[in-house]
Amino acid sequence: MNTDYLKKCAAKLLTEKQMSEAFLNNMFLALSGGLQDAYTYNVRDHVFSNAQTGNVVLMSQHIISGDMRSALRYLVPLVSFVLGVYISEEIHLHFKDARKLHWRQSILLLEIIILTLVGFLPEERNMLATVLVSFACAMQVQSFRKVGGYSYASTMCIGNLRSGTTALTMYFEEHKPEQLRQFLYYFGIIFFFAIGAVFTASPFSLRIGFPSSSLMNGVTRSLP
DSSP: OOHHHHHHHHHHTTOOSSGGGOHHHHHHHHHHHHHHHHHHHHHTTTOOSSOHHHHHHHHHHHHHTTOHHHHHHHHHHHHHHHHHHHHHHHHHHHHTTOSSSOHHHHHHHHHHHHHHHHTTOOGGGHHHHHHHHHHHHHHHHHHOOEETTEEOOSSOSHHHHHHHHHHHHHHHHHOOHHHHHHHHHHHHHHHHHHHHHHGGGSGGGGOTHHHHHHHHHHHHHHOO
C-alpha cells in the first residue's frame, strides 16, 4: 500500500465538514458503544446492551429449556432497544428543523443523562441498568448512521466488518484510493469499539455513567 496515501487518509479522517459524520466524533461513539456492551455483559448479569443478536440466542436457549424467568432477562432489553429506536426517530422527525439545539445533540444529552444514572444503580437493579443502556444504545445507533459518508454502526461490528473487508477486497482488485479510505474508516471504528470494551477491565467499569457520559459530552460539544 502507498504510505503517503495512508497518511492522507488518516488526516482526512479528522477533517470532514459534516460533523455528525466526522471520524473523530464517531470514534468516541464507537468507544462508548464498546464500553456499554462489555459493561452490561460483564457487570450486569451477562446481558448485552446492543448486541441484540446475542440476546436473541440466549433468550431462545432459555425458552427451549423452560427457564422463562431467565429468558425474560434477555427479552426486556430487546424491547427497550426497539423503543429506543422509535423514540430517536420521533425526535428526528419532530425536531429536525430546530435551530437552538440540533436534534442529534438532544439525543446525546438524553444519552448522557441515562448513562450517568446507570452509573449509580446498585447491583440489585441490574435489569433496570441493562434496559436503560439498551435504550441509550438504540438511540445512538439510530441517530449516527454514517461516518465519512459511509453507512456504519457505532454500537456493533458485524456490518462494519463486512463492509470494511469488502472495501479492502475491491481495493486489491481495482486499486482505487477511495476503497482503501473506506476500509480505513470501517476498521478504525472497529478498533475503537474494541478499545471501549477494554475499559470494562478497569475500576471505571463499576460506574459506566462517568466515562461513557464524558465521551458523549465531548461529541455533543463538537456537533453543530
